[in-house]
Amino acid sequence: MGGLTSHWDALAARFGATADRSILSLFDEAGRAEAFSAQTGDMLFDYSKTNIDAETRAALIALLDAADVAGKRAQMFAGAPINDTEGRAVLHTALRNLDGGPVLVDGVDVMPGVLDTLTRMRSFAQDIRESEITDVVNIGIGGSDLGPAMAVDALAPYHDGPRCHFVSNVDGAHIADTLRGLDARRTLVIVASKTFTTIETMTNARTAKAWMQAHGGEPQAQFAALSTSEEKTRAFGIPAERVFGFEDWVGGRYSVWGPIGLSLMIAIGPKGFDAFLRGGQAMDRHFQAADWSENVPAMLALVGIWHAQVCGHASRAVLPYDQRLARLPDYLQQLEMESNGKGVQMDGSPVAVSSGPIVWGAAGTNGQHAFYQLIHQGTRVVPCEFMVAAEGHEAELAHHHRLLIANCLAQSEALMRGRSLDEARGKMADAGFTGDELERQAQHRVFEGNRPSTTLVYPKLDPFTLGQIVALYEHRVFVEGVVLGINSYDQWGVELGKELATSLQPVIEGSAPASTKDESTAALVGFIRRHSA
């Protein structure tokens, strides 16, 4: 980070010099909407409703050059071991490199293996789609759940295969509620786990196997596995022809493009899945080729860095005005926060600025009736990332879609414009208020405004577009990680809780004393033991 200090200082100075300026005033200069947006294919990313001007943008772009984002980008795509705490390449892009050139890891081209697995997936998916199977249950958690679960929801209009269900939580309620009502003889269970050791997934997989055996199904024929560990899938009893492997250079939260996407492929068919991969590949090409100021992932990252690391806004809201993207915020929470929620740089020294922000959100318009109050009038600024399709799938309900778009655009406009005290006073006077009461009521109706947002507009949420959106966010995380000096591809922060859960299990079962634990934990265990059967 040392080399970036002067750049952070320059950005801090830009922030100091412009913080009081109104975003709206920037539109006095004609052409801002076009100048402060970037486009790839039919996708438009508008960041003109932020306080970024040409000088600030130049300072942000200088950060990319100083951090050598272009060099690191080339290394990533070429299969260099950029995940250097684990000594691994980062090559989820190879999974969508459908007709690209060879990709070498340790001098060996990985593409023949990738394409071979894809061919096996296609034929398996097609067989399942043509079989008696009516339901598919994907058992996985984290990256082995969030990606396919989000994408299956997103592409509902393209489903023409069996129904897909997702079980992730070790809470028995999840698997019990999912399996209830399914026909064990017509259900395919997919055990999705990169490591095939994750306790939640293995517990749920064993429960599903017992359920299938008890209800007339044949786990031997109706289980498939998605994993990097052939040995462990064999030990679980899944025949090799129904095991779809991948390599450790695919991170869990980046794995929807390969075998972990099998449930999506079964739901929408191999052609639809290919279109999803093509969308990802198109974004890869754009990310590699476009100048920074025209580069959508780079600009999305820079706007995020401006808001989080320079302006100090601790969170950002992802607000898709697209019901079928309702699970995108969950997906992005893992993608962004597990990747960049770290306080240490590659060389082991502390991160000099704040780490990646808290990511949260929900589908619009629902959020408007829940938490937008805080976004408009709360004391903290929450930069918002709006997303909306130009066109919906429900042609007969086009009036719904127009309303959806109107709401999306109205929110970003309201956040920017706000409502002044004078305007609020006028409204109260019109409503018949006078004197002190008018003044008091008006105060409650003031919107500070000047709150930043970006808007991503895509033509229609089809498989290609979804592929573009997911790859866009992946590359945003990459750029942000390089600038922060973080390794975006490990996740040591999830380990401690897992270790302690393992050591707590015998305490909860009563076979180990609670006295080894702190007083609070021991008291909680005691209370739970007294109140359970």
Ligand SMILES: O=P(O)(O)OC[C@H]1O[C@H](O)[C@H](O)[C@@H](O)[C@@H]1O
């Ligand atoms: O796919 P698996 O090996 O079962 O891992 C599932 C998930 O669990 C881990 O705890 C990691 O935090 C996630 O990155 C991963 O996606």
